Amino acid sequence: MSNKFNANALTEYSKSYARRVATDFYQQHATINGEQILSLTPITQINLLVISSLSDKWKADAEKFRSHYFDFAHADVQEALQHFMNVVSQHISVRREHLEPLLADATRRTIIMIFDPRAYFDEILRSQPEFMLTAAALKQITRFTKINQFIPAHITQRTKDKPFVYANQAIGYLDEALAQRGHELEHYDKYVALFSEKLPMDVSALLRSHVPDSIPTAPTRSFFDTVAEPAVPPAPLVPAEATPDTGKPAIPPQPEPIVETSTSKEEVREALQEISDHPKPETADMSASSGPKFLSGEPGPEPVAPISQPSQLPTGAISQPTVSESTQQITSVEPVTTLNDTLRETASAESPDSQVTTVAETFHRAPIESIARSISLNQKFRFINQLFNGNASAYNQAVEEIDTLQSYGEALDLISDQYASQYLWDMDSDEVSELVEILKRRFA
Structure with a gap:
C-alpha cells in the first residue's frame, strides 16, 4: 500500500463507510443485484470495483468446473459453459455479510486511487501473474477504471498490438503517463465531499502528512509574550522628532547633570596645582586605617617592600611540580585489560604477521x-x-x-x-x- 496513508486510519474509515452504506441499503432489501450495485454509492469507482471483484470470483468459479476426466476443450463444452456463465452473471444476488467486505476493500482502493494514483496502478501491475501484463488483463483494468482513466488508456496505447508486456515495462509506461499528463489528475476535493455525505472524511487523519490548500499566516508573536500583558493595549510608538519638549522622557531618570559654569584658564591652573600639592586619597586612607581594608572590614597583611636581590628559590623547584599523594595513587592504577585486548595479544603471539580479528x-x-x-x-x-x-x-x-x-x-x-x-x-x-x-x- 502507499506510504502516504495512515494504514489504520484508512482501514478503519473504509470499514466504517462500507458498514454505513450496507446498513442503509439492507434495511429495505435482503440481497442486492448487479444493477443496484452500480448505483450503491455516489462514487461510481467504488461500485465498479465491487463489480470487478464479483467478476474475478465469477471467473474463478468457472475454473472449478474443469476436471481431468472431461474434455473441456471441446467446442460444445466451451459453448455450453460460456452460456451457463453468462446466465449466472445476469442473476447477481449478494447478502450483506458477503457484500460488506467487498465494499470495504473497494472503498480502500478507491481512496488510494484518488490520493495516490501512482501507488494504486503500481500495485495492480506488480500483482499480475508471472509478472506479465496481458492484453486481456489490461482491458479488464481499463474497463473498471473510472478515476484518472487516461493512465490505463496511455498504457494501452503504448502496448498496442502486443499480447503482453512485463510488469516493469508497464510501470515505465505508468511513470511516462504521469510525467506527460500529470496535470490531468483529478483533484480529491470533490470526492472528499461525496464521501462526507455518508461519513465525514478527515483528510489530515487519513494521510501521514497532509499539506493544506491554504497555509495560515504564522503568528507574529508567541503566546508567552502576550500572557501577562494588560487588557488595555499600549499607545502607538511615536517618532522621537514628533515628541514635544514638555513630555516626560521615555527612559529611567538619570542623576542630575553637573551644571557647567564659566571658568577662566587661570582658575583651572590653580585647581590643578591644588590637586598636585594635596596628598593622594589612597595614601591618606591607608595611613589612617593602618593598611588597606578587605571586604570583611579587617586589615589585610602588611605590604612587603620590594628588594633588588633575586629570589633564593631554586630553579629546579619551579620546573618540577610537586605531586600529591592522591595523584600518585591515581597514576599507579593499571589499565583494565579487555577480552578483545587479550585475544589480540594471543593472536599476535601465535602469528605476528597475521591480521588481528575481534x-x-x-x-x-x-x-x-x-x-x-x-x-x-x-x-x-x-x-x-x-x-x-x-x-x-x-x-x-x-x-x-x-x-x-x-x-x-x-x-x-x-x-x-x-x-x-x-x-x-x-x-x-x-x-x-x-x-x-x-x-x-x-x-x-
Whole structure:
C-alpha cells in the first residue's frame, strides 16, 4: 500500500463507510443485484470495483468446473459453459455479510486511487501473474477504471498490438503517463465531499502528512509574550522628532547633570596645582586605617617592600611540580585489560604477521546453516518492506528457496534474475548489501 496513508486510519474509515452504506441499503432489501450495485454509492469507482471483484470470483468459479476426466476443450463444452456463465452473471444476488467486505476493500482502493494514483496502478501491475501484463488483463483494468482513466488508456496505447508486456515495462509506461499528463489528475476535493455525505472524511487523519490548500499566516508573536500583558493595549510608538519638549522622557531618570559654569584658564591652573600639592586619597586612607581594608572590614597583611636581590628559590623547584599523594595513587592504577585486548595479544603471539580479528568480526564472518534463523527481526522487517514491497509471504518463499540452493553463485543468480527484477531493487541499497553478506556466510 502507499506510504502516504495512515494504514489504520484508512482501514478503519473504509470499514466504517462500507458498514454505513450496507446498513442503509439492507434495511429495505435482503440481497442486492448487479444493477443496484452500480448505483450503491455516489462514487461510481467504488461500485465498479465491487463489480470487478464479483467478476474475478465469477471467473474463478468457472475454473472449478474443469476436471481431468472431461474434455473441456471441446467446442460444445466451451459453448455450453460460456452460456451457463453468462446466465449466472445476469442473476447477481449478494447478502450483506458477503457484500460488506467487498465494499470495504473497494472503498480502500478507491481512496488510494484518488490520493495516490501512482501507488494504486503500481500495485495492480506488480500483482499480475508471472509478472506479465496481458492484453486481456489490461482491458479488464481499463474497463473498471473510472478515476484518472487516461493512465490505463496511455498504457494501452503504448502496448498496442502486443499480447503482453512485463510488469516493469508497464510501470515505465505508468511513470511516462504521469510525467506527460500529470496535470490531468483529478483533484480529491470533490470526492472528499461525496464521501462526507455518508461519513465525514478527515483528510489530515487519513494521510501521514497532509499539506493544506491554504497555509495560515504564522503568528507574529508567541503566546508567552502576550500572557501577562494588560487588557488595555499600549499607545502607538511615536517618532522621537514628533515628541514635544514638555513630555516626560521615555527612559529611567538619570542623576542630575553637573551644571557647567564659566571658568577662566587661570582658575583651572590653580585647581590643578591644588590637586598636585594635596596628598593622594589612597595614601591618606591607608595611613589612617593602618593598611588597606578587605571586604570583611579587617586589615589585610602588611605590604612587603620590594628588594633588588633575586629570589633564593631554586630553579629546579619551579620546573618540577610537586605531586600529591592522591595523584600518585591515581597514576599507579593499571589499565583494565579487555577480552578483545587479550585475544589480540594471543593472536599476535601465535602469528605476528597475521591480521588481528575481534570477537565481533569473527562472529559476523562465521558460516551459517540457515538464512531464516540468521536474519534478525529488525532486518526481516526491513527486507520485507524495502525489498519485497511489504509482501511477507514473498519474503518467506524467497528465503526458503535460497536455503535449498547449493552455492553462492546460484543464490546470486536467483536474486538478480528473479527478485531484483521483479521488485525493482536498488542494488546499491543497504538492504541488498546486508542480504549479500548473509549469502556469503550461508555458502562459505
